[in-house]
Amino acid sequence: MQWETVIGLEIHAQLATRSKIFSGSATAFGAEPNTQASLIDLGMPGTLPVLNEETVRMAVRFGLAIEAEIGHTNVFARKNYFYPDLPKGYQTSQMDKPIVGKGHLDITLEDGTLKRIGITRAHLEEDAGKSLHEDFHGMTGIDLNRAGTPLLEIVSEPDIRSAKEAVAYVKAIHALVRYLGICDGNMAEGSLRCDCNVSVRPRGQEAFGTRAEIKNVNSFRFIEKAINHEIQRQIELIEDGGKVIQETRLYDPNKDETRSMRGKEEANDYRYFPCPDLLPVVLEDGFVERLRETLPELPNQKRERFQSQYGLSAYDASVLSASREMAEYFEAVFEVCGDAKLAANWVMGELSSLLNKEGLEIERSPVSAEQLGGLIRRIQDNTISGKIAKMVFEALAADEGASADAIIERKGLKQVTDTGAIESMLDEMLAANAAQVEQYRAADEAKRAKMFGFFVGQAMKASKGKANPGQVNELLKKKLEG
Numbered sequence: 001m002q003w004e005t006v007i008g009l010e011i012h013a014q015l016a017t018r019s020k021i022f023s024g025s026a027t028a029f030g031a032e033p034n035t036q037a038s039l040i041d042l043g044m045p046g047t048l049p050v051l052n053e054e055t056v057r058m059a060v061r062f063g064l065a066i067e068a069e070i071g072h073t074n075v076f077a078r079k080n081y082f083y084p085d086l087p088k089g090y091q092t093s094q095m096d097k098p099i100v101g102k103g104h105l106d107i108t109l110e111d112g113t114l115k116r117i118g119i120t121r122a123h124l125e126e127d128a129g130k131s132l133h134e135d136f137h138g139m140t141g142i143d144l145n146r147a148g149t150p151l152l153e154i155v156s157e158p159d160i161r162s163a164k165e166a167v168a169y170v171k172a173i174h175a176l177v178r179y180l181g182i183c184d185g186n187m188a189e190g191s192l193r194c195d196c197n198v199s200v201r202p203r204g205q206e207a208f209g210t211r212a213e214i215k216n217v218n219s220f221r222f223i224e225k226a227i228n229h230e231i232q233r234q235i236e237l238i239e240d241g242g243k244v245i246q247e248t249r250l251y252d253p254n255k256d257e258t259r260s261m262r263g264k265e266e267a268n269d270y271r272y273f274p275c276p277d278l279l280p281v282v283l284e285d286g287f288v289e290r291l292r293e294t295l296p297e298l299p300n301q302k303r304e305r306f307q308s309q310y311g312l313s314a315y316d317a318s319v320l321s322a323s324r325e326m327a328e329y330f331e332a333v334f335e336v337c338g339d340a341k342l343a344a345n346w347v348m349g350e351l352s353s354l355l356n357k358e359g360l361e362i363e364r365s366p367v368s369a370e371q372l373g374g375l376i377r378r379i380q381d382n383t384i385s386g387k388i389a390k391m392v393f394e395a396l397a398a399d400e401g402a403s404a405d406a407i408i409e410r411k412g413l414k415q416v417t418d419t420g421a422i423e424s425m426l427d428e429m430l431a432a433n434a435a436q437v438e439q440y441r442a443a444d445e446a447k448r449a450k451m452f453g454f455f456v457g458q459a460m461k462a463s464k465g466k467a468n469p470g471q472v473n474e475l476l477k478k479k480l481e482g
């Protein structure tokens with residue numbers, strides 16, 4: 001049996017406001033437990049919530065960015081459930097009148113094609129507290145600092161068909177909220193987390209299978225692993241004659257498995273009702289239009305511009321536009337060197353692996369865009385080969401010189417392009433390898449092709465990597481054939 005996967009994601013993005021959605025308490029991450037929870041956040045009798053206007057602006061800007069219908073009259077509702085991290089017994093959320101209605105987002109798949117993912121809705125709600133399972137002598141601690149932190153829950157249509165697509169979609173949302181400046185995107189701190197709804201159906205069948213929902217996955221890597229794991233579990237279950245039940249599951253990255261958390265019948269066991277303490281939010285057209293004018297160039301617009309202006313592939317353009325900072329860095333490198341393809345390769349290659357290795361954000365890159373641009377210029381004008389350039393790059397990263405030029409000069413790395421000099425070096429090298437030369441001349445085409453690499457290697461070694469590789473190839477061919 002051939003199976004098809006169906007995935008819909010609910011992404012919770014913590015809105016980057018200074019205070020909470022219904023109170024003046026601070027939202028800063030990492031404070032001492034229970035020092036940032038007010039009586040309002042705890043829903044104490046006699047308190048009244050007041051909506052933080054900034055959260056409305058942020059949600060509307062998100063809605064505009066995904067070309068969604070804006071909920072001109074949107075309504076807060078109480079979602080009732082009890083959990084230790086929600087002692088007040090309800091979460092203030094939005095139900096049938098969300099602030100952001102139907103919209104969509106295009107994602108770039110690995111082969112460079114675009115896929116449009118429908119977004120059902122996005123609504124404002126408050127976060128709950130946190131259960132702490134460590135350091136409490138076998139008991140659970142509750143930290144309510146997070147209670148009342150503003151969230152935008154972004155619900156996708158079940159349009160996603162693989163774990164890879166799911167990751168591409170979450171990356172696209174991550175890029176978008178960061179461009180908009182409405183969420184810091186820090187997944188390790190839980191600022192952006194994802195519930196993955198996964199089901200499988202026989203290929204060709206129209207009806208969806210029963211979904212299981214994996215809660216709160218908080219890294220791109222875990223999203224991919226958790227989904228793939230869940231797909232496998234469901235297929236095996238069904239093929240063994242079992243049935244998937246609708247339930248909430250938890251992903252354990254240490255064991256790389258999902259396990260059941262709680263069963264969930266239909267969605268409607270929450271007894272939603274309109275919040276009696278908050279008025280409906282009415283947005284005037286002028287308010288929405290003024291927010292539209294504040295939108296920056298969005299990731300997908302930047303990607304398109306990078307493709308048309310610089311001739312980059314869809315994939316490269318989407319990687320480079322995934323963060324505003326990376327896009328700026330790339331354009332600054334291009335300013336200096338004028339070669340978009342080389343600039344893209346170096347930013348996505350050497351630079352990204354350096355940043356990865358050092359665990360640095362691009363804003364703190366040890367190699368500046370000016371320095372990298374200057375280095376690329378020396379590759380372009382044949383001062384150094386690509387291989388030597390990597391050494392110079394490492395030297396720049398280690399702060400061994402202010403510019404590529406300074407390092408090339410001081411270390412004597414200039415490429416040898418003088419034909420006479422290369423020729424005499426080659427003659428010496430061939431003389432030292434006379435036996436191989438003889439073999440080469442006696443060999444057939446295929447064998448020759450293989451041996452040629454050996455001579456190039458010897459030549460580059462003899463010149464300490466400084467001979468121009470193009471010239472070495474050309475001159476060697478002449479000498480060996482001649």
Ligand SMILES: Nc1ncnc2c1ncn2[C@@H]1O[C@H](COP(=O)(O)OP(=O)(O)OP(=O)(O)O)[C@@H](O)[C@H]1O
Binds near residue numbers: 158199
């Ligand atoms: N059969 C299915 N297979 C995979 N995904 C599905 C399927 N049916 C629905 N979904 C996805 O599940 C998600 C449902 O989210 P929604 O917020 O509407 O409700 P919920 O999960 O029941 O509620 P809650 O917000 O309490 O988690 C959507 O992203 C939707 O696309």
Ligand SMILES: [Mg+2]
Binds near residue numbers: 010153155
């Ligand atoms: Mg939901």
Ligand SMILES: [Mg+2]
Binds near residue numbers: 010195213
């Ligand atoms: Mg859900």
